Structure formats: C-alpha cells, structure tokens
Amino acid sequence: MGFSSALRDRLVQTATGAGLALILAVLALASPTPAMAEGRIRIAEQYGIVYLLLNVARDQQLIEKHGKAEGVDISVEWAKLSGGSAVNDALLSGAVDIAGAGVGPLLTIWDRTRGKQNVKGVASLGNFPYYLVSNNPNVKTIADFTEKDRIAVPAVGVSVQSRVLQLASAKLWGDAQFNKLDKISVALPHPDAAAAIIAGGTEITGHFGNPPFQEQELAENPKARIVLNSYDVLGGPSSSTVLFATEKFRKDNPKTYKAFQAALKEAAQFAAANPEQAADTYLRVTGAKLDRSFLIKVIKNPDVQFKLEPQNTYALAEFMHKVGAIKNAPASWRDYFFDDPVTAQGS
Numbered sequence: 001m002g003f004s005s006a007l008r009d010r011l012v013q014t015a016t017g018a019g020l021a022l023i024l025a026v027l028a029l030a031s032p033t034p035a036m037a038e039g040r041i042r043i044a045e046q047y048g049i050v051y052l053l054l055n056v057a058r059d060q061q062l063i064e065k066h067g068k069a070e071g072v073d074i075s076v077e078w079a080k081l082s083g084g085s086a087v088n089d090a091l092l093s094g095a096v097d098i099a100g101a102g103v104g105p106l107l108t109i110w111d112r113t114r115g116k117q118n119v120k121g122v123a124s125l126g127n128f129p130y131y132l133v134s135n136n137p138n139v140k141t142i143a144d145f146t147e148k149d150r151i152a153v154p155a156v157g158v159s160v161q162s163r164v165l166q167l168a169s170a171k172l173w174g175d176a177q178f179n180k181l182d183k184i185s186v187a188l189p190h191p192d193a194a195a196a197i198i199a200g201g202t203e204i205t206g207h208f209g210n211p212p213f214q215e216q217e218l219a220e221n222p223k224a225r226i227v228l229n230s231y232d233v234l235g236g237p238s239s240s241t242v243l244f245a246t247e248k249f250r251k252d253n254p255k256t257y258k259a260f261q262a263a264l265k266e267a268a269q270f271a272a273a274n275p276e277q278a279a280d281t282y283l284r285v286t287g288a289k290l291d292r293s294f295l296i297k298v299i300k301n302p303d304v305q306f307k308l309e310p311q312n313t314y315a316l317a318e319f320m321h322k323v324g325a326i327k328n329a330p331a332s333w334r335d336y337f338f339d340d341p342v343t344a345q346g347s
Contacts, residue, residue, distance in 0.1 A: 038253045039067070041260060042077040044087050044096040046154065047190040048210040049298060050128050050241040051100060052278060053267040053306065055285040060270075062263035069262075070255040082189040083155035084108070091119065097249045098122065098260065102160020103313050104320070106244050110336040111326035118247035121337035122257075123264050124239035124346070127305040130161055131214040132228035135197050135221055136205040142168055142181065142228055149184055151206035152193035156185045160240050160316075161208035161230075167319050168233045178323045197224055210240070212290060212298045219294065237305065238312035250338060261308070261342050268306040275299045310337060310346040 041063065045051045057063055058078065067074030079096055081087050084105025091099040106121055113119045139145055153161045162185060170178035194213035196204035198220045207217065217224045231237055250257050271278040279295040282288065314333045321329045330336055337343050
C-alpha cells in the first residue's frame, strides 16, 4: 500500500541530513513517484538569506503569475532540507524538481549524472560571502584548529562550505591534504550551528555558515571572529548557492521552467531595489526571529549581489576535479549550467 501524498510531503519537508535518504528509499519502494506533467513544480530550499529570491517568489506568488503568462496554472510545492547530500538525494529520487544548494553539491551531482539524468544549474541565487566563524580565542586561521575543535558545515565533504574549506586547506597544506579538516567537521543545520557558536560551551567551535547566521554569531558572541571568508578563497565575489534540475524536467516542462526563471528574475530585481521590503518578506516567509534593522543591514551588505548569472564558480570546479572529488573535468562553467538566457553572462 502506498503512502498518501500528504504524508509523503510531510516526511520530505521535515527530513534533514542522512535520514532523508532512508525516507526517500522507503517512499520510492512504497509508491514510485509518477512523471510530472507541465504545471507542477516542487522546490527544495535550505536555510538562510541566500534563499531570499525563493522567499520573494513564494510570498508574491511570482511563479504562478508568470505561469499564467505562459498559459499554465502552476502548482508550487516547497520543501526545506539541510545539506547538499539531502537535496541531491531528493532530486535524484524524484521527490523534488528544483534543488537549491551550493556550487559544491551542484558539481557533485552534475558529475554523477553526466550522460544519465544530466543535472545542471538553472540559476544562481546571487553572490554572498560565506564566513567560517570561530568562538575559540586560540583560532585565528584554519591552521589553528586542533583535534579538540569541531567545525559545523551543512554536509561534510559535499556542501559548498566544506568544499571551500578544502580548497583553503589545499592552498595552505598542499593538495594531498585538501580534506585535512574533514575529520573535525560535523554536519549540522545552520540554525543549530549558529546557536552553538553564540552560546559557547559545546564541542562546536567553528561554523562555516551563510547569512544571516554568520552575522548573528558575530553580533551576539563577543568571542566570535571571522577565520575565513569564501571570497578570499575563491578570489572575489562568487555565487555560492545555486538552483539545479534534471534535463528531463527542463525538457518536459518548458513553460513551467520558463515561468520559474522569469519569477526568479523579478524576485532578484525586487530584492535589489527594495531591501527593506525584502527583509520583511524573509521574516514573514521563514518565521525567523530576527531584528528587522539587523536583517536589512545584512541584505544591504555591499558584498551581496542579487543576480541569476553564476559568477566565479569555475575555480571550485577545477579544484574538485584536480583532487579527484569529481571525475569529469568541465571545460568551463557552461558545462554544468543549462544554456539559458538568464545565465548567459555567467562565469
């Protein structure tokens, strides 16, 4: 007997980390996911202001709006997960159609599905600096972490935070030790990791997070400091969080796909032009208990850019291939992004 659609959705929406893989396997055996028809889209997002464009699209029903312009009534479903591994599993199982995660998970799933499902990027969600923050007064650089420390990341060895940390490690200790800090890294959702850094007194002494959690840590714990900035590691502003999908979804749902990208474009324009209203949207959609003025400051950070074109992603792709994290070597960023107008000026 199969699971009801309501139960299926509830299980997927509340799962995080490794537990999702088991849930998806059970669901697949009990009631295989049917092929999706034009007019339905299921989107997996994670935690943080980096998903603001999705929050805006959801709040203003922009996907539905642009669907009507294409002559399609689109049903939009949302799932909140934690970690690139969970998101990738959800996409490959057919539980979601659009996956939101870091560039690292995109490259992993692109490599894994090349010549099969052919997963590629749909759009960037903007440029955001990611900070590795520590509350250990003895840690000034990543070289100062010891066996007694634990660094929280969304998914060890998979998330973009983990991959950037590996790249920084390779630059410091050499390619052979690129994953040196994986052994003291632990998978933890951003809200939980931020709470640990702010409170102190736990084994978590480092958190490679994203906005607004990293800013919360710096503001609420005087011992917290930035140990590493992703922009410094990657050589400038870069797209850390992206959206991706299978080739089949893009091909079978051209109107829905086009409406989704149009909605993202409108959301990006709204967020850039209306930071105060964008902050209100984030608070309303996520239910986050943050000070509004604090959040507006995060959104107005000059290092933050709301744009759909991927920027400065190829350095990470080259590194991941160099150390054997992916088997296929992309010739350029165009290999792992679909050829769409909204991403035409990427890098």
